[in-house]
Amino acid sequence: MSLGYVVKEGIAGISRARLAAFTSMFSLFIAVLLLGLLARLGYNGYEVAQSLKQSIDVEVFLVDLDDRTTNELSREFEQQQLVQEVTYISKDSAAAIFENEFGAAGSSLADLKFLPASFKLNIDPDADVSQVDSLVGEIQEYRGVDEVQFNQQLLKRIESNFETAAMVGGGLGVLILLASMILVFNTIRLTIYAKRDLIKAMKLVGATNGFIRRPFVVEGVLQGLIAGLLAVGVMFGAFHYILPEYIPQLGILEWPFGRWYYLCGAMLLLAVFMGFWGSQWAARKFIKETSISE
Structure with a gap:
């Protein structure tokens, strides 16, 4: 199977189920953006906590x-x-x-x-x-x-508040990840269902499950890539240009590890991974269940 065919079919899959694909990409975009915000604020919160602890x-x-x-x-x-x-x-x-x-x-x-x-x-x-x-x-x-x-009480309060914030942020992050992957899963499932007759025909001529699955995986990766690029663009634009204009104090907040591209790169990779995993999960499950005799 050529790479060109796989990519072409992946793009075609998005165009066939536009509403479902848009819902999936929008959900991924919101999820990755929220996770990026949690990471940015969590990092800055950690820095503040460390600064306070240094003063004790x-x-x-x-x-x-x-x-x-x-x-x-x-x-x-x-x-x-x-x-x-x-x-x-x-x-x-x-x-x-x-x-x-x-x-x-x-x-x-x-x-x-x-x-x-x-x-x-x-x-x-x-x-x-x-x-x-x-x-x-x-x-x-x-x-x-x-x-x-x-000041024992202040140190205890700092530790307690930071641990609570980390647990809440981590829990929200996991829920957001799961919800987004399920949406990608459902989108790919709808695409597979719409192409069930073609999948049966391909199986009749000897196509393997792996051969049939690859375009759907590419579709999920493309959804993740598009959503990730949008989330990175919004995050970078908001913290570099928009928010500092109205809230100057935000301009002094450091990016994780001191550079914007660490967080933005992680957001993009996470979005692609979520798209890949959700589509791989759905494709493996439903292509295998699509029987020739149905």
Whole structure:
């Protein structure tokens, strides 16, 4: 079977069942566009969550220590896997920060240097609450440590909200994928039904199921390709030209991995795959069931 014949028959299949093909392509277009939007917003949500988690530091307040013990503590903190950066805040620095935040009203208190020296530990944003809790418990046992503080509730809320959003987004994505593939499946099924007499005739002259199936698979791939190109065009145009014009804040949102073509390429491949799988599924099932004796 020549490639030209397969492609020609695939295109002809779309023209024979125009309404069904249009419904299938439109559904694929909407599905891929929605999945692209979910991926884009999900990526940006992940970045925001990571940024918020980076702002949550563990503060370690010290009793009065000599320089040698302070340096030893600093080295121990730096050896912790979850700690990305260690910042030492001396009593003088703490007093200066206090005076800067409270102005003239706090200058007299700052002169007393009542604030203890401390370490600020920048934690790996990929660390979860249990890991940070374990680290805090370990640090509290260090000699010279008076108190350890970190915003546990905020970290828990960030993790909980992100996990919920990821589950909801993932569930919606799966439902959209299934619905679109079923629509492609039904479109190819209608096309096969319309050509059932021709399929019987082809089987009578010895055509195999694989030979008959290929044009229908090409039809599904073409539907996916057209829908994917439309979805990519709308996604790119909306986020590059239309939305930034009316909502400038959206212009600063990064594309996944920093480039538009990663997401757009994935959307196009997904649309083609969905068209291929839906048509392959239908063609295998219904061509095999089309009996010569019917």
